[in-house]
Amino acid sequence: MKVLVTGGAGYIGSHTCVELLKAGHELVVVDNFSNSRVDSLEQVEKIAGRSVRIYDVDLLEKEKLAQVFGEHSIEAVIHLAGFKAVGESVEFPLKYYRNNLIGTLNLCEVMSEHEVYQLVFSSSACVYGIPKQTPVPETANLQAINPYGNTKRMLEDMLEDLSSSNENWRVAVLRYFNPVGAHPSGLIGEEPKGTPNNLMPYITQVAIGQLPRLSIFGDDYDTEDGTCVRDYIHVVDLAQGHVSALEHLSTGVHTYNLGTGRGYSVYEVVKAFEEANALSIPVQVVERRPGDAAVSYADPAKAERELGWRAEKGIFDMCQDAWRWQKHRQGGNG
Ligand code: WQD
Numbered sequence: 325m326k327v328l329v330t331g332g333a334g335y336i337g338s339h340t341c342v343e344l345l346k347a348g349h350e351l352v353v354v355d356n357f358s359n360s361r362v363d364s365l366e367q368v369e370k371i372a373g374r375s376v377r378i379y380d381v382d383l384l385e386k387e388k389l390a391q392v393f394g395e396h397s398i399e400a401v402i403h404l405a406g407f408k409a410v411g412e413s414v415e416f417p418l419k420y421y422r423n424n425l426i427g428t429l430n431l432c433e434v435m436s437e438h439e440v441y442q443l444v445f446s447s448s449a450c451v452y453g454i455p456k457q458t459p460v461p462e463t464a465n466l467q468a469i470n471p472y473g474n475t476k477r478m479l480e481d482m483l484e485d486l487s488s489s490n491e492n493w494r495v496a497v498l499r500y501f502n503p504v505g506a507h508p509s510g511l512i513g514e515e516p517k518g519t520p521n522n523l524m525p526y527i528t529q530v531a532i533g534q535l536p537r538l539s540i541f542g543d544d545y546d547t548e549d550g551t552c553v554r555d556y557i558h559v560v561d562l563a564q565g566h567v568s569a570l571e572h573l574s575t576g577v578h579t580y581n582l583g584t585g586r587g588y589s590v591y592e593v594v595k596a597f598e599e600a601n602a603l604s605i606p607v608q609v610v611e612r613r614p615g616d617a618a619v620s621y622a623d624p625a626k627a628e629r630e631l632g633w634r635a636e637k638g639i640f641d642m643c644q645d646a647w648r649w650q651k652h653r654q655g656g657n658g
Contacts, residue, residue, distance in 0.1 A: 326350045327570065328398045328440075330383060330431065331405030332376070333360035335514040336446065336500070338368050339507060339563035340402060345372035347567050352396050354389065355405065356382035359517065367511040383427030386434060393438040400442035400573070402566055403431060406475070410450065410615070411521055413472035424475035432486060441492040443483070444569045447499045449555075449581070449620060451477045458587070459623035462499070462579045469615055480579070487577045495576070496569035501555035501583035501622050503562045505642035506649030513649030514559075523590065524556070524642070527597050528650035530605050538605055540590050542612035547619060551590035555583035555621035558637035558645070568633035583622025584635040593639070600643035 327344060331337045332353030337360070341351055345368070353365060353376050362378065369375050377396070381388045383405055392398075406424045407413065413420040428445075435441065450473035451466045468474045480497055487493040504524040506513030519535070520526045529535045543550035565582045588596070594605050628634045 325399045325570070326352070326397055328352045328354065328392070328396070328401045330354050330401065330403045331360075331446075333357060333362060333364050334404060335360075336503060336559065336562060337404045338364040338512045339559045340404065340566045341365070341368045341376060342371050342507065342512070343560070343563040343567045344402075344570075345374045345376070347571075349570075352377045352379070352392065352398065354379045354381040354383070354392055356380065360515070364512050371507065371509050371511055383430050384423070386430040389430060390434050390437070393434055393440070398438065398440050400444070400570055401431065401435060401440060402444045402570065403428065404446045406446065408448075408472060409521055410470050410472050413475075414470050417471035420471045420475050425478060428479050428482070432482070439492075441490070442494045442570075442573050444496045444498065444566055444573070445479065445483060447476045447480055447497050447579075448473065449499050449501045449583070449622065451480065451499060452620070454617040455620050458619050459585055459621050460581065461623040462581055462626055484577050491575055493576070494573040495578070496573055497577060497579040498565060498569055499579065499581050500562060501557055501581065501620070503559045504556045505558040505560070505637070505645040507560060508645050508648070510648040510652040513646070513653070515653070523593060524646050527594065527605055528646050531597070531601070531603055531647060532650055532654055536606065538594065538607045539610040540607055541610060541616060543609045544612075545618040547589055549589050549591045552616055553587035553589050553619040553621065555585070555587055556593065556639065556642055557583050557635050558642050561635040561637050565627065565631070565633050568627075568631040572631045578630065580627040580631065581622040581624050582627060582635075583624050585622055585624045587619060587621035588639055593643075596639045597643040597647070600640045601647045
């Protein structure tokens with residue numbers, strides 16, 4: 325298929341592009357490079373041994389986006405472009421509503437105008453807020469607790485309404501749990517700007533000596549060791565989930581959790597990282613971070629049943645690949 329990937333230069337996007345190319349699809353990428361660099365796509369081409377058409381387009385510039393659809397016979401879209409930092413979304417909600425909502429609105433309008441009705445949409449476990457039950461099934465209540473999560477939930481609603489209005493739409497909504505790790509080649513990975521907000525990039529920066537120690541946000545939760553439990557999923561598994569979703573699109577909107585179905589506490593992740601890479605991570609326990617759920621992990625059974633997809637990589641792979649990528653970046657090639 326000829327597939328347009330929005331946000332294809334980003335962390336999830338670059339890994340998804342590799343897997344799409346490996347599966348034989350032809351790619352057109354649009355990205356505004358606000359949180360990514362064009363180099364990542366050069367690395368994608370190197371890993372896959374195939375080329376990608378790249379357009380520097382912001383989804384808020386609808387005319388430019390329409391031009392890309394005019395130039396290519398796009399058959400399906402994987403929509404990953406969006407702002408994703410929870411804390412920043414609390415501070416600057418309008419920035420998130422404008423970018424995520426209007427960008428997706430423009431995309432769907434342009435898709436309709438060009439009669440492209442196949443869409444894989446990047447959503448987040450964030451739409452569940454603090455889950456009342458674990459593992460979390462797709463049918464759990466949606467109660468996002470921050471503007472970022474609200475934009476994803478609103479967009480899920482918009483896609484439902486759109487598909488009700490026209491039965492040509494074939495949409496997969498993918499709710500990611502905690503994507504971590506990097507491509508095993510060490511050539512692509514996550515590139516947080518400034519101090520990382522998320523656990524794994526923070527750990528790798530402590531490991532390389534850029535940060536002195538990891539602050540653990542609370543060890544008095546109602547969990548086995550007192551630290552929060554999450555469903556970490558290797559980004560290559562997640563990327564393969566997009567390929568499966570694309571290849572199983574069917575009429576209507578179908579929503580899937582992408583996770584491993586297994587939770588790890590913060591202490592367990594630190595220990596796994598230390599063992600996988602034979603080094604030690606200094607830690608200190610600090611105050612809880614507002615908005616953190618004690619436990620969140622996926623019930624990924626629906627994705628396995630309907631998409632034939634399941635996460636294969638374990639926590640050691642995640643830790644080793646994250647560390648290989650951090651060292652590669654430090655070497656100045658990343
Ligand atoms: C994981 C655990 C922290 C940093 C967020 C979004 C979610 C998705 C993934 C986009 C928690 C603890 C973290 C640190 C710590 N993103 N932690 N010290 O919050 O589960 O999910 O990212 O869609 O929507 O909400 O991920 O990596 O920030 O935290 O102790 O320096 O690590 O408290 O328990 P989170 P995270």
